[in-house]
Amino acid sequence: MSPPSRVAVIGAGAGGLTAIKALLDAGCEVVAYEKGDRPGGLWARDNASGLSPAYASLHLNTSKGRTEFVDFPMPRHWPDYPSADLIAGYLVDYCEKFGVTPHIRFDTTVASVEREEEGRGWAVTTESGDVDRYDAVVVANGHNWDPRWPKPAYPGAFDGIQMHAHDYRSADAFRDRRVLVVGMGNSAMDIAVDASYVARGPVLLSARRGVHILPKHLFGRPSDATGGALAALPWRLRQRLAETVLRLAVGTPQSYGLPAPAGGFFQNHPTISDTILHRLTHGEVASRPGIDRLAGERVVFSDGTSERVDIIVWATGYRVTIPFLSDRWLGDDPEQLPLYKRVFHLQDPSLAFVGLMQSTGAALPVLEVQSKLMASYFSGSYALPSAQEQQRAVDRALRAAVERWGQRRPQMRIDFDRYVADLPGEIKAGRARLRRGARPFTVADREGSTT
Numbered sequence: 001m002s003p004p005s006r007v008a009v010i011g012a013g014a015g016g017l018t019a020i021k022a023l024l025d026a027g028c029e030v031v032a033y034e035k036g037d038r039p040g041g042l043w044a045r046d047n048a049s050g051l052s053p054a055y056a057s058l059h060l061n062t063s064k065g066r067t068e069f070v071d072f073p074m075p076r077h078w079p080d081y082p083s084a085d086l087i088a089g090y091l092v093d094y095c096e097k098f099g100v101t102p103h104i105r106f107d108t109t110v111a112s113v114e115r116e117e118e119g120r121g122w123a124v125t126t127e128s129g130d131v132d133r134y135d136a137v138v139v140a141n142g143h144n145w146d147p148r149w150p151k152p153a154y155p156g157a158f159d160g161i162q163m164h165a166h167d168y169r170s171a172d173a174f175r176d177r178r179v180l181v182v183g184m185g186n187s188a189m190d191i192a193v194d195a196s197y198v199a200r201g202p203v204l205l206s207a208r209r210g211v212h213i214l215p216k217h218l219f220g221r222p223s224d225a226t227g228g229a230l231a232a233l234p235w236r237l238r239q240r241l242a243e244t245v246l247r248l249a250v251g252t253p254q255s256y257g258l259p260a261p262a263g264g265f266f267q268n269h270p271t272i273s274d275t276i277l278h279r280l281t282h283g284e285v286a287s288r289p290g291i292d293r294l295a296g297e298r299v300v301f302s303d304g305t306s307e308r309v310d311i312i313v314w315a316t317g318y319r320v321t322i323p324f325l326s327d328r329w330l331g332d333d334p335e336q337l338p339l340y341k342r343v344f345h346l347q348d349p350s351l352a353f354v355g356l357m358q359s360t361g362a363a364l365p366v367l368e369v370q371s372k373l374m375a376s377y378f379s380g381s382y383a384l385p386s387a388q389e390q391q392r393a394v395d396r397a398l399r400a401a402v403e404r405w406g407q408r409r410p411q412m413r414i415d416f417d418r419y420v421a422d423l424p425g426e427i428k429a430g431r432a433r434l435r436r437g438a439r440p441f442t443v444a445d446r447e448g449s450t451t
Contacts, residue, residue, distance in 0.1 A: 004029050005378045005441065008124045008134040010113070010324065012104045013041020014091060015140035015355035015367045018069070021098045022371035023138075026379035031132065032104040033124070039104060040091040041142055043084055048107065051145035053166040053187070057194055058084035061186045061272035062362035063222030069368050072097065080222045110324045113137050115348070122350070136350040136378050136441070139322060140367075143356065146321040149314060150182075156294035158312065165191060165315035171198050178308055180204040180299055182291065183315030184211045184258075185269075189276040191313055196284040203279075204307060206299075208290030210259035212270040213277060218249055223272070224361065235404065235415065239264045256280045257287040267405055269360060320356070320412075336411050338398070340390040341426060342419075343370050349377065349384055350441070358409055361416030369423040382430030383438035 005028045009019045012034035023030045036049030045054040060067055060081045068074040072094050078086065095101045109127040116123055122137045147164040163173075165187045171194040179199045181192040184207040196203045214223050233241075242265045254260050256277055262268060279285040289302045300306040320334040329351060330337055337356065338346055345351040352374045359366050376382035384390065401410035434440060 005135045007136045009138045011140040012039045013142050018367045018371040019138045019354045020100045022375035026375040030103045033108045033110045034106050035109045039095050040088045043088040054084040055168050056170045066224050067362040113324050138352045140354040143320040144318045146319045148317045148319045158294040159297045161311045174199045176200045177310040179311050180309045181313045182206045188315035189273045192285050193275045196279045202286040204288045206288040209262035210253050212261050212265050214270040216274045338394045357414050358412040359416045365420050373423050376427050380440035383433040
């Protein structure tokens with residue numbers, strides 16, 4: 001009988017923690033590497049890693065019932081939308097309950113992950129020069145920590161302060177300043193609302209494209225509560241129903257002076273906010289079009305108007321960065337990396353990913369099912385389909401994603417409800433492949449071959 005697979009997990013945020021738990025449950029030997037000094041990753045404010053973007057007012061933008069782990073429900077007395085600090089504590093409690101923490105090497109940064117000669121395992125090298133070897137590697141380093149700045153930069157020069165939303169912590173920095181927030185995502189809306197209580201004059205909110213804005217509650221319930229019930233419907237029908245309900249309940253973004261959404265509901269992720277529309281209607285936040293250029297102490301917008309500004313907050317998202325893997329494994333752009341079921345590398349499934357996706361809903365349940373699929377494979381209880389079948393499945397998923405979402409990160413996109421329902425069925429299918437004679441990981445990949 002083969003010994004348990006030895007697996008390295010890179011990262012101890014929510015994805016890494018679910019990976020560790022699933023691997024332990026499956027009987028694997030696990031070592032996790034975490035740059036910071038505590039579990040929780042991006043949710044852990046003031047983590048020594050310096051990578052957390054969590055700010056004082058941050059709360060979930062998906063409801064508790066749709067965000068909790070199946071294996072570890074959130075306390076029933078918690079609010080529908082818990083704070084970031086509650087979620088950070090929730091992840092610590094998860095570690096303690098399932099014995100995850102002893103398997104994590106904190107304050108340890110991975111410098112490189114390389115395939116050994118003849119494909120016999122992986123070498124993980126830390127920044128301190130330590131090297132250890134594993135049968136498989138799980139990448140769970142997250143993708144909301146490397147700020148994406150406007151590229152190319154806007155023409156002109158700005159005399160004031162520029163900061164990325166990643167570095168925002170509290171509204172104190174905005175007191176009595178003229179503030180411009182650029183972006184229409186959840187962080188942009190939160191920061192604009194926070195700043196509107198202390199800034200000088202209305203906070204300006206600039207964007208080239210609009211988004212649908214969804215309140216956190218509709219008809220007395222969390223607004224995402226009906227998502228699972230509607231998941232069986234075609235997404236275009238779900239879209240029409242959701243847009244109709246939203247229009248009747250709160251109106252359109254245009255009615256609040258915001259730009260029209262660039263795509264339909266369920267195509268571009270809506271912004272979830274109860275407060276931004278309130279601040280807009282009170283004149284404490286004012287919409288502006290996209291930026292044309294910077295002009296000293298002024299910002300000139302695409303409609304020719306300009307405003308004096310002291311601080312620009314670029315809430316322009318994040319880049320996918322996996323610094324310890326070479327282009328051999330990532331290609332030209334990690335955002336375009338094809339993965340079977342968004343987990344397994346097509347050229348070598350002993351390299352797996354947890355969390356390299358963009359979900360239409362919550363992240364935590366997705367990480368949980370991805371981890372269970374990955375652990376099933378590395379424990380030898382699940383077999384992948386052939387390489388040709390994997391490629392065909394990835395191609396089909398990409399075509400469907402492009403049709404729905406266009407060219408904005410189509411490889412990474414998943415429909416939350418469909419995906420979390422699909423992966424348990426994939427595990428069953430992989431067990432059936434084993435019964436039909438497919439080779440498990442413990443035989444095939446340790447000998448240097450792939451599926």
